Amino acid sequence: MSVNPPAPVSFILRCISCGREHPATANDLVCERCGSPIEALYDYEKAVGNARRIPSNESIQGVWRYSPLLPINRKTRIFSLGEGGTPTLRTERLEEMLRMTRVFVKNESRNPTLSFKDRKSTVSVSKASEFGARAMACMTAGNAGSSIAAYAAKAQIPAYIFTIGGISDSKMAKLLSYGAHVFRTSSPTRDLMVFVQEVCQKYGMMNLTAASRYNPYIKEGAKTSLFEVYEDLDGSLPDWFIVPIGGGGNLTSIFKGLRELKLMGLLDHYPKMAGVQGKNCAPVAEAFEKGLSPDLMVIQNPSTIAHSILDSWAPDGEQALRAIRETNGLALGVSDGEILDAMKILSSKEGLFLEPAAAAPLAALKRMLTLNQVGRDESVLLFATGSGSNQPEAAIQAWDNPPSIELDLESFGKFVGR
Numbered sequence: 001m002s003v004n005p006p007a008p009v010s011f012i013l014r015c016i017s018c019g020r021e022h023p024a025t026a027n028d029l030v031c032e033r034c035g036s037p038i039e040a041l042y043d044y045e046k047a048v049g050n051a052r053r054i055p056s057n058e059s060i061q062g063v064w065r066y067s068p069l070l071p072i073n074r075k076t077r078i079f080s081l082g083e084g085g086t087p088t089l090r091t092e093r094l095e096e097m098l099r100m101t102r103v104f105v106k107n108e109s110r111n112p113t114l115s116f117k118d119r120k121s122t123v124s125v126s127k128a129s130e131f132g133a134r135a136m137a138c139m140t141a142g143n144a145g146s147s148i149a150a151y152a153a154k155a156q157i158p159a160y161i162f163t164i165g166g167i168s169d170s171k172m173a174k175l176l177s178y179g180a181h182v183f184r185t186s187s188p189t190r191d192l193m194v195f196v197q198e199v200c201q202k203y204g205m206m207n208l209t210a211a212s213r214y215n216p217y218i219k220e221g222a223k224t225s226l227f228e229v230y231e232d233l234d235g236s237l238p239d240w241f242i243v244p245i246g247g248g249g250n251l252t253s254i255f256k257g258l259r260e261l262k263l264m265g266l267l268d269h270y271p272k273m274a275g276v277q278g279k280n281c282a283p284v285a286e287a288f289e290k291g292l293s294p295d296l297m298v299i300q301n302p303s304t305i306a307h308s309i310l311d312s313w314a315p316d317g318e319q320a321l322r323a324i325r326e327t328n329g330l331a332l333g334v335s336d337g338e339i340l341d342a343m344k345i346l347s348s349k350e351g352l353f354l355e356p357a358a359a360a361p362l363a364a365l366k367r368m369l370t371l372n373q374v375g376r377d378e379s380v381l382l383f384a385t386g387s388g389s390n391q392p393e394a395a396i397q398a399w400d401n402p403p404s405i406e407l408d409l410e411s412f413g414k415f416v417g418r
Contacts, residue, residue, distance in 0.1 A: 003064050003078040007057075010046075011071050013038045013216060016319070024073060027131050029207060029215050037319070038216045039256065040071045048264040054227050055264075061085045063119050063224045069260060070123060070220055076130045079155045083118035084224055086110040088232035088381075093349040094362070098369060102379035104238060105346075106229055109354060109387035113174070115308070116225060116250060116385045117147035117210060123221035124208050125151040133157055133206040137199050139164065139192045141246065141310050142171030143386055144210035149178035160205065162196055164189060168307060170392055189247070190298055190313040211247045211315040219253045226257030229381060230266070237271050238379035242361035245275040245284050245331070246309035248294070248320030250385065255323035271381075273329035275320055276364035278304020282333035284317045289331075294318050305336040307391055308357035330373060338363035340398040343388070353388035353395070 013022040017036035022028050024040075031038050047055045047068050055068035062084030064070070089105045108116035125148065128136055135158040138148050145161040152159035161175060165186040175182050185192055193209060200207040212219040230237060243251040251273060261267035277285050281302035287294040294317025302312040314320065324331055342362035346352040361382035368374040388395050405411050 003060060003080045007067070007072070008074050009042065009068060009070065009072045011040045011042045014041050024071065030213075037213050039212065040216055040220055042069055042260075044260060044263040048266070052266070054230060054261070054266065063122055063221055066224050066227050069227075071127065071217060073130070076126055078122070079126050079129065079151055080122050081112035081118065081150060081154060083111050083122050084228065086225070086228065088229050089350070089352075091350050094345070097345070097349065098365070098376070100376050100378070100380065102238065103365075104233075104379075104381045105350070105352065106225060106381060106383050107352065108225065108383065108385050109352070109358065113143070113147045113150050114387035114390055115143040115147065116222065116383075117144045118151075119221040119224055120144070120210055120218045120249075120253075121147040121151040121208075121221070124215055124217040125155050125157070127217045128157060128206045128208065129155050131206065135160060135203070135205040136208045137162070137196050137205045138207065138209040139189075139196045140175075140210070141308055142167050142175070143308050143390055145180070145182070146171065146174045146178065148208050149175055149180035149182075152180060153178045160199070162192055164192060164310065166307065166310065168391055168393055171307070171390060174390070188298070188302075188313070189311045189315075193313075193315055209315075211249045212252060212319070213315040218249060219256055222250055222253030223257035223260070225383070226254045226261075230261060235266065237267070238381040239271055240274060240329075240374055240378060240380040241271050241383065242274045242276060242364050242380060243383045244306070244309050244357045244360045244385055245277050245314065245320060246311040246357070248275070248284055248314040248316035250383070251275050251323060252316045252319040254383070255327070270327040273324050273327045274364060274368065275324055275329070275331040276360045277309055277331070277333050278302075278306050278339070278360070279333035279335045280304055281310055281312060282331075283312065283314045284320055285331040285333045287317065287321060287331075288324065294321055304356075305339050305394055305397070306356035306360055308355060308386055309360070330368075332364055332367060334360055334363040334367060338367065340394070342366070343394065343398050346384075347388070352384065354384050355386045355388050355391045356394045358384040358386045
């Protein structure tokens with residue numbers, strides 16, 4: 001998909017720890033002084049002007065609609081597959097079942113490679129091309145790698161993708177189809193991320209692992225889902241956002257979008273943010289409960305049906321937890337059974353075929369209602385991050401295999417009306 005180059009944007013890169021500023025032209029992906037994450041900051045007062053709305057390029061749809069708040073300069077060539085512009089859905093049957101007044105789903109399964117990761121990839125791959133990257137590398141649980149591989153193919157930049165252990169055959173098939181160099185590993189998240197960083201340093205590749213800890217441009221693309229929700233709901237955001245957490249990058253990105261809305265005078269207060277993980281792979285939720293730093297939490301023998309959030313360590317966990325605490329939110333883990341049940345509810349009641357990680361927010365909402373952590377009179381937005389086609393094996397596990405029948409009306413009649 002061709003996107004005309006947006007106008008250059010004035011921005012700086014600032015370290016989130018020591019505050020050191022880096023010019024927009026810098027190729028730095030982390031702070032050159034302390035090694036901490038950096039993030040892009042804009043002239044928000046100038047960007048919004050007197051319009052009292054999110055600055056946008058209305059000739060473009062999707063992620064690049066928000067180019068006035070994306071890190072573009074005259075050298076940036078946009079590589080797009082038509083990402084973004086996904087629907088924010090009102091879910092009346094969920095509301096009825098949960099006895100709540102307003103429940104929404106942000107359906108990110110509609111992106112080109114079937115997950116929200118495409119928002120990150122379009123910006124980070126475009127920046128990699130701008131910087132003259134000879135190759136790119138990332139680690140993945142499946143969706144991020146598939147997305148990077150697709151956009152790398154579009155940009156014709158070699159991509160080296162390293163998978164965590166336990167990746168499903170369906171995810172592997174999609175990864176391979178884009179022509180990337182794919183490598184299976186049995187390594188845990190933290191070890192693999194360190195290895196990918198070493199690969200990038202030694203071989204001159206750009207690190208596109210889907211964590212802003214390693215690349216500030218990851219956060220920029222992902223924040224646009226929040227801008228779409230804001231516009232879809234006419235600026236009236238729900239009381240709660242519930243977001244699946246693997247490495248913590250998506251929740252962190254959404255919170256950056258919220259901060260930017262507030263800096264532009266478009267938001268008075270933040271929604272509460274809840275991060276949900278698999279019960280047996282929940283470094284951020286454990287850190288939240290124990291009052292510890294997520295950097296110190298490494299889950300041994302992690303397991304969850306939600307393969308897309310199977311991260312035993314959360315590289316952006318510190319930022320995610322800061323967002324959760326600043327919004328008076330919470331973090332929790334849910335069981336495989338709760339996730340599979342949520343998948344069945346979303347598909348059978350709302351027609352949404354979602355992967356386990358994308359169904360986890362509904363599982364979390366049900367738990368939060370049981371524990372009186374959210375009121376039935378409060379409004380909630382569930383971030384559905386990926387399609388069920390990313391992990392179809394889980395759907396079979398949730399629903400079981402269908403019965404086999406003979407072509408006999410009497411035999412078939414036993415099933416009618418069930």
